[in-house]
Amino acid sequence: MEHIPILKMGNLLLVTIQVDMHDRLAMTLQDDLTTRIVKDHASGVLIDISALDIVDSFIGRMISNTAAMARILDARTVLVGMQPAVAITLVELGLTLHGVQTALNVEKGISLLQRNAT
Amino acid sequence: MSYTDVDTQHLSIRSDEDVVRLRQCVRELMIAAGFSLLEQTRMITAASELARNTLRYGGGGEAHVRRLLTGSRKGIGLAFIDQGPGIADIDLALTDGYTTGGGMGVGLSGAKRLADEFDIESAPGQGTTVQISKWKSF
Numbered sequence: 001m002e003h004i005p006i007l008k009m010g011n012l013l014l015v016t017i018q019v020d021m022h023d024r025l026a027m028t029l030q031d032d033l034t035t036r037i038v039k040d041h042a043s044g045v046l047i048d049i050s051a052l053d054i055v056d057s058f059i060g061r062m063i064s065n066t067a068a069m070a071r072i073l074d075a076r077t078v079l080v081g082m083q084p085a086v087a088i089t090l091v092e093l094g095l096t097l098h099g100v101q102t103a104l105n106v107e108k109g110i111s112l113l114q115r116n117a118t
Numbered sequence: 119m120s121y122t123d124v125d126t127q128h129l130s131i132r133s134d135e136d137v138v139r140l141r142q143c144v145r146e147l148m149i150a151a152g153f154s155l156l157e158q159t160r161m162i163t164a165a166s167e168l169a170r171n172t173l174r175y176g177g178g179g180e181a182h183v184r185r186l187l188t189g190s191r192k193g194i195g196l197a198f199i200d201q202g203p204g205i206a207d208i209d210l211a212l213t214d215g216y217t218t219g220g221g222m223g224v225g226l227s228g229a230k231r232l233a234d235e236f237d238i239e240s241a242p243g244q245g246t247t248v249q250i251s252k253w254k255s256f
Contacts, residue, residue: 020141022134023170054141054159056166057222085159093163093228094214 004029006036012113013040013075014106016048026062033066037073044113045070048106050081060095067100076116077101080109125185131198132178137169140181144196147183151192153254161194161252164229168198168248171225175218176200176246186251193234193253198246205240212238 002025007014013036015029033045047063049055055063067077080103082090090097103109129140144165148158165181172179179200186193205211212230217223226248230236233250240246 020138022138024134053145054163054166056163056170057224057228058166058170061222083159085156088156089159089163089232092160092231093167094224094231095222095228 001028003032006032008036008040008042011040011042012044012046012110013037013042014046014048016051018051020053021059023058026059030062030066030069034069034073037070037075042075044116045075045077046106046109046113047077047079048081048109049079049086050083050105052083052086055082055086055090055095057093057095060090060093060097064097064100067097071099076113078103078109078112080104080106127183129181129183130178131169131172131181131200133173137166137173140169140183141166143183144194147185147194148252151185151194151254153194153252157252157254160232161196161250164232164250165196167225167229168196168250171248172198172200172246174221176202179245186253191253193251195249195251197249200247201245204242204244204246205238206242208238208240 004015004017036042063079070077078101103112127143129143130136141162144162145158148161169181177200182197184195186195210216212227214227215223229250234253235251237249
């Protein structure tokens with residue numbers, strides 16, 4: 001089965017989505033991330049979507065749900081790298097990424113997670 | 119909608135992978151037609167929502183992707199056709215937040231906002247056809 005790689009850096013988990021995601025792959029990522037948060041005792045999750053051309057309602061829901069599940073497992077989620085056209089389209093679509101923290105890029109996202117951890 | 123179809127591609131929508139293929143097809147056509155990145159993003163997102171509806175609610179179907187021409191204007195038109203159960207109350211289905219499938223309820227209404235033109239034909243037992251188009255501004 002196809003998986004999106006999850007990297008561990010200290011107590012953070014990093015994911016860079018670099019493929020045009022279909023729904024099943026998005027669900028697999030959600031499951032993998034929640035499993036890894038517990039297994040790796042992660043305190044933060046960083047999801048980089050700078051390579052994603054679109055975020056539709058399904059991918060948006062996956063991100064939102066992942067952040068909610070992570071929160072219950074005592075981990076913070078930061079979404080980084082959203083392209084301006086994707087942000088505009090998300091708002092026009094009527095989607096709010098409820099409870100998801102965002103940062104402009106990976107560097108800012110990591111410093112946000114590390115600041116939260118201390 | 120009055121326009122000339124330049125050519126039509128028929129894509130089967132039977133699996134998650136087909137939805138990804140459709141998005142790629144729409145992207146290629148819009149790039150070739152010279153649409154801006156924002157307009158591409160809007161239309162591909164709308165296409166993704168409608169293709170998912172065809173798959174999840176319509177039990178699969180097909181998508182028609184067309185280049186459009188009217189006078190000096192260029193556009194792209196998409197049609198999503200299924201023979202599924204159909205929609206009894208179209209106004210309700212177009213309400214933000216309304217869903218029968220556990221989704222976010224923004225698919226149909228969001229696609230309507232993202233497209234320039236939107237048309238839906240559906241009746242219980244008659245399947246559903248949704249058409250959207252986007253015109254290039256000069």
